[in-house]
Amino acid sequence: MLGTISLIPIALSIAVKLSGATVLPGEGPPFLDRVSHNGLFVAFTAMVVAIPLFLPLTIGVVAGDTIAGEASTGTLRYLLIAPVNRSRLLLVKFVGAATFSVAAVVTLLLTGIVIGSILFPVGPVTLLSGDVISIQAALVRILLIGLYVTISLMGLSAVGLFLSTLTVIPVGAMAATVIVSTVMQILGSLPQIAGIHPYLLSYYWLGFADILRNPLSLGSLWSNTLLQLSYIVIFGALSYSRFTSKDILS
């Protein structure tokens, strides 16, 4: 799965490279016009492209499989009688899903930086605010974006974990997790219900543009962390109460 993730920046850079034509600002996904001038923008662009669908999809697959996957193969009952404490198993599974989010984001950014610097010139980066920062400073910003996106995926991982405790069919939990992420984004695009937008899981997902401005503003990073933490607490508690009292009949 990590291999597929790395295909995104690769496909993106090759497409830009081969087309040869200059991409006009506003054409295609954000930052795409800058890719041919500065290879570091491959990482930013790939991230913007992957957040709405591709990353939630992979998180859905991994988090949805956590408990339901073990239940469907029957290995869950053997783990529990090994014995493994149920709350510990749940924690280990969540840590596993969270580790995958980190690996997914790192893979995406790292492949982006590498392929970008192979195919395109790399130099100081012009920020959204117009300031120019050095490559080193730009790499720090990329690291911050990686952190931001990883945190963004944690809440969804917790939702996936909970959905995974509800069923013995992993595909069901995976699909449900992806549906949750999609529905959140659809609701987030409806101005009529703007009141509930700040509570949606995906509200800050694309908000990392702040990190590409000077002075560096971490406001959205904190708000996002707080929001994701609330999701982790709520769905962690739901998973716990569901899983520790569940009859394991598979």
Next chain:
Amino acid sequence: MSQILDPQYAIYTSGLTKSFGSYNAVDAIDLRVPRGSVFGFLGPNGSGKTTTIRMLLGLANISSGEVAVLGTSVPKGLGEALPKVGALVEGPAFYPYLSGRDNLFRFDAADRNADSRTRAQRVDDALARVGLTQAAGKKVHAYSLGMKQRLGIANALLQPRELLVLDEPTNGLDPQGTREVRNLIRALASEGITIFISSHLLAEIEQICTHLAVMSRGRIVAQGSVEELSAGQTMKLTLVTAQTDEAIGILKGEGIDAIADGNIVSAVLTSEQTAPEKIVEMLVLAKVGVRSFTVQAPTLEDRFVLLTGEGFEVAQ
């Protein structure tokens, strides 16, 4: 509560019940599995055997009643009891993309009580015990059903156990495998391990068990040692002789009703009546020519059907 924790029982349940809605899958059962016994847990499909096992192991919640496993109250003391229990529940289950050995490593690593320094040795010993040393490196998806079953038993034997719960352990095994498992169970029992074995392969159970319980529709309909359960049983007497009338007369004299069909005399004998060897003596003394004289105790299957009913509809 103090009685339920009696250390002479490996498993003790009191009014153990599992209900799904208004239906009681397990209905107030009182299991008494003495330590050191090989306990056969019988019953038709759907009679509640596996549900009972799931409750014993803490996989399913108890609706009402009490359970003690190895003198520890369950589910409260599961963490204390389970490390001493090896189990095979409703068929083996493994990660198909891992080898047999790696699967055992994974399950052993999941158990916090397991010593990681002795892990490799314990895994190899368990694999050797079920004859899987050769196939240990193969991926489990390439295993036959019998090999998976044996790997499941190996998984139950990763640690020194006091109780083994084996749910249909010979399912899918060929005759050689079945015999090997039987020998393995005998060997384990001789080490003092209590074996709780559920099965509907009655011939299996009959050969190795010291105690039995029979479940039917969520209830225990018979329980006790094999001797206790065979006491009071009727036996079938078959006598082949040319002098059927004399033979029937002698049997009548002992209060035994007999009927003749050609030169075969048959009768039903209970253990309270005249002993078979006494009857033979009387027949010979009366100069009745005996060509053949057999007394057949009912097979476990006969008793099983008697207790649980006939036909496919016995379980709901």
